[in-house]
Amino acid sequence: MKNLIILFMLFVLQLLCTNCFAQPAQRTMSLQEVVELAQEQSAAARQAQTSRENSYWLWRNYKSQYLPQLSMSANLPDFSRTITPVTQPDGTIDFRPVANNYSELSLNLEQVIGATGGRVFVTSLMQRFDDFDRDQKRYNGNPAIIGIEQPLFAFNKLAWDKRIEPLRYQESQRQFLEEKEKIAVKATELYFDLLLAQTNRTIATKNLANNDTLYHIASEKYKLGRLSKNDLLQLRLAVLNADLAQAQATLDEQTATLALKTFVGLKDSLLLQLLTPEQVPATTVKAGFALAEARKNRKESTNFRRRLLEAESKVAKAKGDNGLNASLFATFGLTNSGGNFTDIYTRPGNQQSARIGFSMPILDWGRQRSDIKVTELNRQLVQYTVEQEEATFEQEVLTQVNQYNTLKSRIATTAEADAIAQERYDITKSTFVIGRISITDLNIALSEKDQARRAYIISLSEFWKAYYNLRQLTLFDFERNEALRAEATNKN
Incomplete structure (x- = not known):
């Protein structure tokens, strides 16, 4: 009896000292810290930011075409020295050497008219001609x-772009927010992969220590004839299996750590110790509210409108390009010439020009009608596709809301099961030490304890992934009760 008491005290002492050994330098992180870090510095975050900036500059490029454009063009110089055939007064051809230079400089100011698709312009032009053989200049x-x-009756691309391009830019900004939430979902998945691996390693380490201690206790019982050899061998086998489990758990933890660090962009050599995110949001999400926010915030609603407008514009283009096309061109200005540069600006004369041209098909064997019909059918196809995608989108949001609320309520159950299983194992282990239950009952309690702990971690993992998935689908922060917003774009 005295020997059993001593062994029991050694067993308790070993349990208390299991985690007392010095640990390598490590960094403790929460789920929120990992998500924020991933959204700031991960490769995926940099890609999303670059795509967003690209969209911004495309938007700036689009807007610039509606502003006045000032340009300069020139040929300075345009020199030529050659032998040219020259017709003589009697009709014969004589080849004469020619050396001249022709220079031209123009300044142009242009403004498009978005409502009509035309343009107005102001031009100032100067030309100089030098004849080096005769020493003349003009x-x-x-x-x-x-x-x-001004085009007449034609397709007005500028007017359609004014309706489509703002939607495209708005869509790109919302796409950036969705990409950030996708990063959060991926970071959460990797976070819990590592957390579960750390949990398994902790379980395996404790199980190895416990099984080793129990084996030594059992060995003493076997020597005293109070335990069968079969039970002793079973405990020894448990020690070996626990040792293998610890080695595998350590390898899995290293692999999961590398995956998380690589994704987040951590380059240090510190060990990561993750905190279990047990505090979950208290908010219960209502399906109707989530769907309304998704329609308002997600890029899909903008995407649907843009695609319908693009289909409409293609129909308008087919009709405009295949019917009566006419254009008006008119100019009024001043012109002059002389032997000196100042002569151009001395009492210049008027210069006017006007031109109206048109074209229209007379016999095209149905090509115009078929072009229009194809674009109309494509528009109809886009409408049907958008309707289907809208229904799928709404179903996805509603499903995610139900999943979020269900997983949230499941956490309390798995947490209670984890606590009960741990307490039951502690009681069973103590009872086994004093010899009142079999090793089979101990193994059952051990297995249930480990399963309950893993089930709790997995339930947390599924909840937090559902949480960030719901944020991605709605672009809404249900904890703060506000829509997600992106920081200002770098405009350098």
């Missing part, structure tokens, strides 16, 4: 020319 120029070019 100037010609247009101090100012004002003109307009």
Whole structure:
């Protein structure tokens, strides 16, 4: 009896000292810290930010085409030295050497008219001609020319772009927010992969220590004839299996750590110790509210409208390109020429031009009708596709809300089961030490304890993944009760 008491005290002492050994340097992180770190510095976050900036500059490029455009063009110089055939007064051809230079400089100001698809422009032009063989120079120029070019009855791309491009830009901004939430979902998945691996390693380490101690106690009982050899061998086998389990759990933890660090962008050599995120949001999400926020915030609603408008614009283009096409071109300006540069601006004369041209199909063997019909059918196909995608989108949001609420309520159950299983194992282990239950009962309690702990971690994992998935689907923060917003784009 005295020997059993001593062994029991040694067993308790070993349990207390299991975690007393010095640990390597480590970094403790919570789920929120890992998610924020991933959204700030991961490769996926940098890709999302780059795509967002690219969309911003495409938007700036689009807007710039509706602003006045000032440009300069020139040929300075355009020199030529050659032998040219020249017709003589008697009709014969004589080849004469020619050396001249022709220079031209123009300044152009242009403004498009979005409502009509035309453009107005102001041009100032100066030309100089040098004849080196005869030592002559001449100037010609247009101090100012004002003109307009206006398509008539044609497809107005500028007007359609004013309706489509703002939607495309808005869609890209919402896409950025969705990409950030996708990063959060992936980071959460890797976080719990590592947390579960750490849990398994902790379980395996404790089980190895416990089984080793129980084996030594059993060995003493066997020597005293109070335990069968079969039970002793079973305990020895448990020690060996626990040792293998610990080695595998350590390897799994190392693999999961590398995966999480690689994704998040951590380059240090510190060990990660993850905290169990047991505090879950108290909010219960209502399906109707979540769906309304998803329709308002997600890129899908903008995407659907943009695609329908693009389909409409293709129909309008088919009709505009295959019917009567006409264009108006008119200019009014000043012009002059002379032997000196100043002569161009001395009493210049008027210059006007006007032109209206048109084209229309007379016999095209049904090509115009078929082009229009194809675009109309494509528009109808887009409408059907959008309707189906809208229904699928709504179903996805509602399913995710139900999953979130269900998983949230499951956590309390798995937490209680974990606590009960741990307490039951402690009682069973103590009872086994004093010899009142069999090793089979001890193994059952051990297995149930480990399963309950893993089930609790897995339930937390599924909940938090559902939480971030719901944020991604709605772009709404249900804890703060506000829509997600992105920081300002870098405009350098």
